[in-house]
Amino acid sequence: MVSQSDIQKLENIIVENAGPMGKFIIKKSMSDIGVEPEQITGATQVKFIDMVLERAIFDENKRVTIRREILSAWGGANV
Amino acid sequence: MDVQDEVEKIQDEVEKKMTIETKLIAGFLAVYIASAAVPGIVTYLIDRYVQDGLFSDAMIGLITFCVLLIVISILAHYLMKWITKPVRKLCLAAEKMAAGDLDVDLEVEASAELLSISESLSRMKASLKIAHDWLGSPEKDKYQEKEEIGGIGINEKVMIGMVMFLIFNPLVTALSHTLFQDSALLSSLISIIFSIILLSLIANYLYQQIIKPLGYVATMAEKVSKGDYSDTNETIHVGDIGRLERDFKLISERVQRAMKELDMDG
Numbered sequence: 001m002v003s004q005s006d007i008q009k010l011e012n013i014i015v016e017n018a019g020p021m022g023k024f025i026i027k028k029s030m031s032d033i034g035v036e037p038e039q040i041t042g043a044t045q046v047k048f049i050d051m052v053l054e055r056a057i058f059d060e061n062k063r064v065t066i067r068r069e070i071l072s073a074w075g076g077a078n079v
Numbered sequence: 080m081d082v083q084d085e086v087e088k089i090q091d092e093v094e095k096k097m098t099i100e101t102k103l104i105a106g107f108l109a110v111y112i113a114s115a116a117v118p119g120i121v122t123y124l125i126d127r128y129v130q131d132g133l134f135s136d137a138m139i140g141l142i143t144f145c146v147l148l149i150v151i152s153i154l155a156h157y158l159m160k161w162i163t164k165p166v167r168k169l170c171l172a173a174e175k176m177a178a179g180d181l182d183v184d185l186e187v188e189a190s191a192e193l194l195s196i197s198e199s200l201s202r203m204k205a206s207l208k209i210a211h212d213w214l215g216s217p218e219k220d221k222y223q224e225k226e227e228i229g230g231i232g233i234n235e236k237v238m239i240g241m242v243m244f245l246i247f248n249p250l251v252t253a254l255s256h257t258l259f260q261d262s263a264l265l266s267s268l269i270s271i272i273f274s275i276i277l278l279s280l281i282a283n284y285l286y287q288q289i290i291k292p293l294g295y296v297a298t299m300a301e302k303v304s305k306g307d308y309s310d311t312n313e314t315i316h317v318g319d320i321g322r323l324e325r326d327f328k329l330i331s332e333r334v335q336r337a338m339k340e341l342d343m344d345g
Contacts, residue, residue: 019206020306020331024338058208
């Protein structure tokens with residue numbers, strides 16, 4: 001399960017790398033997956049993070065680094 | 080190396096960068112040393128290698144002045160390049176981005192403040208790329224250098240500081256020698272005190288004209304690039320820094336427009 005604080009951490013990381021549009025990307029990705037933060041669990045977590053990264057970060061190498069950073073911020077989710 | 084190590088490495092690199100303040104102090108120290116050393120070196124060389132009486136005192140004074148002018152010009156050239164070239168490069172990049180061109184190079188070998196502005200511009204560039212990805216690339220405005228926002232550029236401000244120093248420092252020294260002819264110690268002491276006061280006044284001028292506005296723009300740019308638009312009121316600076324400030328706000332308007340459009344679509 002993803003808490004509001006996890007979403008805030010994700011927002012900080014994405015905005016740090018992709019600017020103010022990062023907030024929009026997160027909102028849009030959540031609406032596209034059709035879930036609320038608390039419903040994001042297990043495989044949906046990975047799907048959600050990958051969707052956000054694909055939309056917000058164009059450099060694939062950077063995506064890998066940021067993905068690790070997000071997972072580490074979310075408490076080292078086992079992915 | 081894990082992410083934390085990488086982040087710490089980048090932060091170390093930023094911390095190692097000199098601030099513009101340090102660069103200005105180093106530059107003026109070099110100018111001060113040159114202006115103090117060159118007359119002595121020229122006089123020594125003339126005494127050592129030129130036949131006695133070949134040059135009059137006036138001629139020696141003229142030669143010293145010419146050598147000093149050449150040395151200071153070379154120092155000024157490198158000081159300008161060191162301090163102001165990255166500012167100009169960022170100004171041009173911001174101007175092109177504001178016109179919709181995202182193929183700009185934002186890497187600058189710069190001071191800590193400029194590195195922070197460059198990072199903020201990179202964030203805005205990433206946001207504009209996202210907007211283009213969702214909305215399609217808009218037509219680029221035909222790039223044309225925009226008019227200056229009045230005021231004088233950073234180059235000219237540094238130059239004014241140096242000229243003020245080069246004119247007033249010898250004047251103060253000469254004046255203290257004239258006023259305190261009887262005591263060389265007192266004369267030197269007064270000369271040093273006036274030089275310090277003069278340097279402080281110039282440092283204050285450069286702080287107010289360059290460092291403070293640049294610090295403001297760096298803070299504003301960082302806030303805006305993270306989605307906080309509370310500081311984006313009218314442009315308050317002039318010259319190069321004003322251009323940078325104005326263009327950053329134009330870029331943020333582009334991002335805000337795209338976000339509104341996407342929200343409406345969504």
